[in-house]
Amino acid sequence: MKAYKDMSRDELLSLKASLLEQYKTEEAKGLSLNMARGKPGATQLAISMPLLDEINSKSDMTTLLGNDTRNYGDWDGIGECRQLMADMMEVKKANVVVCGNSSLNIMYDTVVRSMVMGVNGLTPWCKLDKVKFLCPVPGYDRHFKITETFGIEMIPVPLGEDGPDMDMVEEYVSGDDAVKGIWCVPKYSNPTGITYSDEVVRRFANLKPAAADFRIFWDNAYCIHHLYDDMKDKIPNILEECEKAGNPDMVYVFASTSKISFPGSGVSAVATSLANMEYIKKFMTTQIIGHDKINQLRHARFFKNIDGLNAHMKKHADLMRPKFEAVLTVLDRELAGLEIGTWTRPRGGYFISFDSMPGCAKAIVAKCRDLGLVLTGAGATYPYGRDPKDSNIRIAPSFPTPEEMFEAAGMFALCVKIVSVEKLLGQ
């Protein structure tokens, strides 16, 4: 394979002509495929259907402690579901509040509460001239959207193979008391799929924030979302590490079953120190009498325990792996050696991250869209939707079938080639 950058102008022109021929063929197929979001595929939804049989009109509706899940009570979740989520999040049950169907909602509420009422009684962020969040990039657009919505200044921090650039994180966090938070997806990161190294996690726990109300927003969305049974990433327990480091209140951990049971009909949870929980409780018990405990019971009874969760995740992995591998197979076959892009090889999570030549991502996404292939908007993985290099594209392989994914990856690779050739030709 000859790298595109080493090709002569004539070679590029002739390559372009042949690529455009291929494009016409693909165009004729009239594909329509949406890969914009990390939506579970139909086969994944199917494996969770028995969850819906767990509770019916004949069921005993009481918790292990004898509380009626059909009535008010248990603002922090029913015991057995708190235990289940605690085991999944690798924290103690006492540190867990089980909430509604969305961990994003808990994160949003946490930011809003800090804006209006402050963190544990400190000055509300809305009273400050400037509030900043660190945003490892590429990252999750919905995180960035929350901070953007509230006018919080977002500072991009490069995300490497083993986590965010910790030198930069430490400098910002200890040097600027306007820095109040950082968005993290520590395991199988969205979108690169990398997992933070033990050292990175420990450096997080040992931060010396200038702001007493600095908090790590640790979105452990993919904590048990492994693709390979024999290659399960592990990270140190951030709650314990923070406690050891004398920073017990510095982190909120979030997770949900959105990509375990059903997106939108799962359960979510937050884990944090008892001091943080005491403060959160004041607001959460004002906000709501209690979350959907029948759904919590449904989940607790269906999964039973962490072994049940892991067994279920193995089924997801069996369905997801061929899709990830389809993408990687095609990208390897089509793009290796061309030096027009790099891509990640995640061992878990929901995404593959692709970096094109600088200045090509928007054009690639647009060209794919013309072929009927909808990708996450280029730039979405950066704060304010601005990727300074215009090179990162998030590939979400979960929703299509493996066959569709093969085809889509081929089209994607074709679009990458065309846009890259045009770029090199200065077109």
Added chain:
Amino acid sequence: MKAYKDMSRDELLSLKASLLEQYKTEEAKGLSLNMARGKPGATQLAISMPLLDEINSKSDMTTLLGNDTRNYGDWDGIGECRQLMADMMEVKKANVVVCGNSSLNIMYDTVVRSMVMGVNGLTPWCKLDKVKFLCPVPGYDRHFKITETFGIEMIPVPLGEDGPDMDMVEEYVSGDDAVKGIWCVPKYSNPTGITYSDEVVRRFANLKPAAADFRIFWDNAYCIHHLYDDMKDKIPNILEECEKAGNPDMVYVFASTSKISFPGSGVSAVATSLANMEYIKKFMTTQIIGHDKINQLRHARFFKNIDGLNAHMKKHADLMRPKFEAVLTVLDRELAGLEIGTWTRPRGGYFISFDSMPGCAKAIVAKCRDLGLVLTGAGATYPYGRDPKDSNIRIAPSFPTPEEMFEAAGMFALCVKIVSVEKLLGQ
């Protein structure tokens, strides 16, 4: 019956002695009954159990429009559930967003959003020196708790037989631009059970607020919660009335099925103008990808339409009526003519409101507690928990059985008598 106030000191002393004898008898029964909250009773929960059979692993999980309820999408709720809630709230489907399990949560979010980001782009309330809410009293403690939590000054407005004192409401709303909202339960009010008259509703719609961001928080929690099939209260449609009056954006209407299906596992909704909805959408779609659509589907299929809802509410009424009537029968029998208290005779809703002689409510609630009968704390129906007359007590008849309710009402009446006698004796 001789009124207590007309009794001589000797008569009162001898009455007290005989009441204390009765008290001892009651004490010996060792009752333990919690009537603190408006919790549906066991028989009520039972009639909603078939709802849980509506969705199982064999169900078609798609909406009428063909959307998969198991996956992301439909941030504003599935069509059939929006229609159901619209019919229940007597508004148009286009004006309805169906949310999670709690209308209280929507109200909280609405207040918080206004605090941090303002109402439809106006100055955020947190940037203002003073924000005030009008609070018809007696009212719902959880409403007051939300405004209290955010440091919003609460101004009590007397609630009469046909609604709040509208002269006072109009004066505050048009005279003070710090007045940003009012909490209303327009039908079968919590706790007095009264329903706003048509004139009151129209005066609400025709308010001329000094503040452009003044909003009516119209918690129509008991919109179809009638006790008597032949005496169903009706109120004018506040959304339409506001529109007619040139105030289309002035009201948010809230409701839920918490007391129709299951508290904590129902669906909630907000109805408001399209302009308000457009603004809310920006934040709601940042906060959450979507609410629990499987539960929405479960509700839409179980109730089918407004006729299904009304038929279900008739079952609730059949269970609730005997409990309300038990209280009223006992209060009439025990207290009529004694001039030591007045009480309401609601045609719907969840509560009976009792007003003791001034300065007696706290003591009555404490005495009931000593007998094992837990009532809502005295004062809870007033902002900051401060009932200036110390006379209002909320009676929640839903949770006990009718038999328990008879007994509890008897104990309650006894405690009212004892405390009143002691008050008159200056003890």
